[in-house]
Amino acid sequence: MAGHSVINLQNVDVYQQKHLVLANVNLNIEKGEFVFLIGQTGSGKSSLLKIIYGDLHIGNGNGKVADFDLKNLADKEVPYLRRKLGIVFQDFQLLSDRTIEKNLEFVLKATGWNDENLINERIKDVLDKVGLRSKIKKMPHEISGGEQQRIVIARALLNNPEIILADEPTGNLDPETSEEIVLLLKQISQSGTAVLMATHDYHIIRTFPSRIIKCEGGRMHEDAQIS
Ligand SMILES: Nc1ncnc2c1ncn2[C@@H]1O[C@H](COP(=O)(O)OP(=O)(O)OP(=O)(O)O)[C@@H](O)[C@H]1O
Numbered sequence: 001m002a003g004h005s006v007i008n009l010q011n012v013d014v015y016q017q018k019h020l021v022l023a024n025v026n027l028n029i030e031k032g033e034f035v036f037l038i039g040q041t042g043s044g045k046s047s048l049l050k051i052i053y054g055d056l057h058i059g060n061g062n063g064k065v066a067d068f069d070l071k072n073l074a075d076k077e078v079p080y081l082r083r084k085l086g087i088v089f090q091d092f093q094l095l096s097d098r099t100i101e102k103n104l105e106f107v108l109k110a111t112g113w114n115d116e117n118l119i120n121e122r123i124k125d126v127l128d129k130v131g132l133r134s135k136i137k138k139m140p141h142e143i144s145g146g147e148q149q150r151i152v153i154a155r156a157l158l159n160n161p162e163i164i165l166a167d168e169p170t171g172n173l174d175p176e177t178s179e180e181i182v183l184l185l186k187q188i189s190q191s192g193t194a195v196l197m198a199t200h201d202y203h204i205i206r207t208f209p210s211r212i213i214k215c216e217g218g219r220m221h222e223d224a225q226i227s
Helices: 045-052 075-083 100-110 116-129 145-157 175-190 202-207
Strands: 005-016 019-030 034-038 062-065 085-089 163-167 194-198 211-216 219-221
Touching (some): 005 045, 075 085, 116 145
Antiparallel strands (some): 005 019, 211 219
């Protein structure tokens, strides 16, 4: 059965300015796949994610993400590409001066939603998906770190993305809460959204056996094993 590719990179060279970080990357991720991205600090994981969300241009090679052609991606198209992506990064936290509801409303309004009823419904939908509807009126500081991360995931789901990119989403969490977050991301992938998750947490990788790709020695390797 032919799959439905949501990320397809062919012979892509990943540069940070003049420095070649990863050479000749070939990567295909299908709808609903769950993939771990591993590699030492500085090996190129974030750079690879940047290629995928249109923050770095591809020089050599070809790339398609959620039907956007990365090679010919105009700057003005980047926000539309990002709407197809849910981004869960550590440095992309909740706005601390407003409630969970207002955090989510802010993103919807910034991405073109203006019908109040649809906005309210969508906010409830995504909060249900992460099991936190009861926290809708709370401020970020009134909920735990794990709950905040679930809200960040809810926020990433607002525009029904084809792909979630998660960079160390469990970095600041205790082991039990980390497992809950990854379980949630797994469930999201099973409902059809591909998840690409960069992590250094081998306990998590062992607990949730999945496809692993690794950045090492200036290359991206498939079917990586952890020891
Ligand atoms: N903005 C930048 N300008 C120039 N070089 C950069 C820039 N960002 C990263 N690099 C370099 O590119 C290489 C890959 O960095 P990258 O951040 O992709 O690694 P990483 O695997 O994500 O590391 P970490 O696990 O620490 O996040 C490193 O040598 C880094 O110094």
